């Protein structure tokens with residue numbers, strides 16, 4: 387409560403008046419940080435915005451139609467196969483993954499995990515902060531992880547659209563896109579073969595690659611609890627396991643890309659049924 | 663004179679049967695119009711002024727929905743001229759671009775608004791993530807959103823085959839090759855062959871109705887593109903919009 391004298395100064399009591407300033411109150415009241423509700427009618431305020439947005443976007447589309455027509459090539463024919471064969475642009479990211487992963491992973495398993503992972507986001511993110519405004523600082527982990535996945539999707543798409551030419555080779559925009567490129571000549575090796583080459587027995591080499599793969603996932607499941615104990619406790623066991631196994635999967639493609647480019651590794655694990 | 667005419671029209675049974683209130687320029691009528699029109703009813707009567715800020719939503723969700731409307735209109739137009747038959751489809755599209763009145767414009771609009779929709783839906787998701795709008799109580803609506811995104815991509819993709827040109831055939835061939843590699847149910851996927859799946863009974867066969875992309879695939883993609891997926895995405899949007907109303911909009915305080 388403020389000093390009585392302050393109140394008196396601001397609004398001196400006056401016997402002739404039937405009203406007076408009673409008291410000024412300091413500190414956190416119920417209503418602090420809440421402004422009076424400031425609402426407006428949807429008609430016309432929001433509807434105008436919607437109308438304008440619709441008209442502007444329609445105008446832009448019509449304008450595009452004046453100079454760019456929907457493509458139409460020769461009639462479909464199984465006699466001539468185009469080179470390269472490209473999926474629609476929004477799936478080129480997945481097609482680009484085919485360079486690094488077998489189709490069952492690139493085309494099926496990873497997309498399913500992307501969808502499942504996205505569905506799970508609201509249930510895994512227990513940080514209550516940052517709702518209702520563009521937030522960056524209050525939830526660094528969530529934002530960075532999401533950005534990392536989001537960027538991967540678009541970077542792979544951009545590579546697929548603008549840098550892949552004949553035989554799915556890497557082409558720069560200024561290269562001659564009608565000339566075949568010699569293949570890099572580097573032979574790709576599987577991890578177990580490399581280990582075998584170093585003198586490790588065949589079975590042992592195989593087992594070592596299995597162990598490495600399991601180790602990779604184990605690392606992601608064990609390290610965080612050691613590094614961030616409090617955060618892990620808040621998550622709880624189920625969320626913790628889901629968060630970090632999904633995170634490990636998210637890191638899989640950049641790691642595979644790195645292994646391929648740096649060490650010419652084709653697969654890091656080979657089983658009779660599938661190869662990773 | 664004009665006033666009298668207006669009053670007369672407004673008093674007719676016909677007018678009264680359609681409009682239940684006067685022009686929305688008073689608070690009362692501005693509320694009534696939102697209640698009495700089924701389409702406007704998707705909106706609340708009043709919203710927070712701050713939720714209007716363009717910077718917050720950038721209209722991305724609304725524009726995705728608008729793209730879908732545009733696609734429906736132009737798509738219906740295209741359907742009048744298109745037969746999903748491998749001998750006719752390509753020529754139908756050719757005719758659209760040269761012989762049909764407004765045909766080229768409708769096709770171009772359909773194409774570019776489809777591309778725009780894919781992009782806008784992604785962007786909308788990005789905004790929803792960045793503003794934390796998926797947190798309690800909106801978890802479920804985020805899930806509906808993910809499904810809407812998936813269906814949007816599938817709609818675009820199934821439409822890609824319909825012109826039946828080289829681009830279409832081979833893009834879909836690459837895509838459906840992946841289906842072949844599905845674990846357990848594809849003939850080239852892990853444990854597929856072991857479970858007895860071959861090129862003529864696996865998941866890819868189911869999708870394209872054959873071992874290569876041909877007439878059956880065209881018909882299947884046509885039905886998916888023009889009937890099944892639009893119905894699904896419409897239902898999805900209905901739930902999505904309903905939920906935005908029920909969960910409350912996340913807009914800034």
Ligand code: HEM
Nearest residue numbers: 719723724726727787790795803804807808810811911912
């Ligand atoms: C066909 C696709 C979609 C349409 C037509 C659509 C439409 C809309 C509209 C009109 C809004 C109102 C606010 C705004 O415009 O931003 C909205 C909000 C929302 N959308 Fe979507 N959406 C679609 C896809 C998605 C996707 C892919 C996600 C997320 C994965 C999503 C999640 C949400 C959530 C959580 C809200 C509530 C946001 C809030 O309260 O701030 N939607 N959607």
